[in-house]
Amino acid sequence: MNKGTPVGTPIYRNAPLSTSPAPPFTLGDATSVPATWDALRKEIRQVEIEIETKLTCLSKFGAKTTGSNVEARGNTNGAGPSAKSSVSALEDGEELEASLDQLMAKLDVLVEAMSAHIDSHQTQNGSPAPMAKVHQLQKHREILQDYTKEYRKTRQSVRSARERSQLLNSVRDDINNFRSGGLSASDHLLNERSRIDQSHQLVDSALEQAFATKEDLDRQRTSLQGIDSRIANVTSQLPSVGQLIGKIQSRKNRDNVILSCVIGSCVVGVLYLVM
Structure with missing residues (x-):
């Protein structure tokens, strides 16, 4: 079972909503990475806005799926149009997740390209890169981490809602089949076995979220432990401050x-x- 890490709140609040799929992007696609610093910043900004937009859509999709699950609990009179709409919604959610996977991979490549640009500057000029560029790189890395945690948390919630929806649809189908006398006793046992397996998947999802929260707490503890070393580095770099x-x-x-x-x-x- 994979353990993910939940991501924080997106930074860009006023991004225009758009559900268009992102263009294919692979980690080895080096030709699409801009060569200049300004082009890298512009491309990263565009990707970040697109990620936040799709994260918002994914969050709304999860809330909509949860609401449809609540409505489905009181409706067991058939699975015609509602079942078709559920299948269509699930397909849309999967496409949205695939698009976000591509965008997150693209953002990671662009941030690494920005880091490589700073390293090449230090190698060629023999002097540290400007602090403004270093701070910009650190900012985009933090944004990437926040988006990653937020995406994993939202994706886990959507998948849990999706599994609950599938479980409810299965129960509704079984009730309808039982009323119509279309299933035998063995079929009912098989369906019950399937529902038990889906319940296990829900438990696994809850455990995955717990492990993700634990990893996030461990990461925060490591960050707090690094504060003392940073203060010591600042003091060593500025000895006059210590003397004063x-x-x-x-x-x-x-x-x-x-x-x-x-x-x-x-x-x-x-x-x-x-x-």
Whole structure:
């Protein structure tokens, strides 16, 4: 059983909605990767907007599937038009997931191309790349991670709703067949076996989400543990800051000593006058 990682909230809120399928893209398609930095940024921006748009559509599709499951629970009078529409909706959801898989792979390739551009700059010029480019690369990597977690979480919810829908359709078909007397006892047992298998799949989906949450918590813990090392790196890169902090601390200690001596002298003088 694969363990995925859930993704955070998309950043671009005002992207235009579009359900058109993404063009085919493979990890080895190096000819479609822009060569310049500005072209890379533009292409990454377009892909990010398209991913957010399709994530929104996938989330709406999952909510719609869940709502149709609730309606199907109270309707067991046939599986004609509703069954056809369910099959069509499932096919649309699968196409949307395939399109998102392609877009996520494309975004990953573009981010790696941006990283390679920075590495080549350091190799050719013998100096670090501009910090603005490094920050942009880090930003797009974080966006990619957020989209990946969000996509896996949404996809898992949609698949769970899809499995519930299939289970409800199977139960409705069995009820209709039983009413019409079209199934034998062995067929009923086979259908019951199929429903049990689908229930197992739902349990596996829940376990997969639990493992994904655990991985996300482990990742956050690792990020928090890396904060100390980052602070130490900043201090080592800026030794004057450390020296300044040390001087401030020593002056503060000196002021505390002087103040303590003055207070002690005053207390002794008061006691001497009283005695």
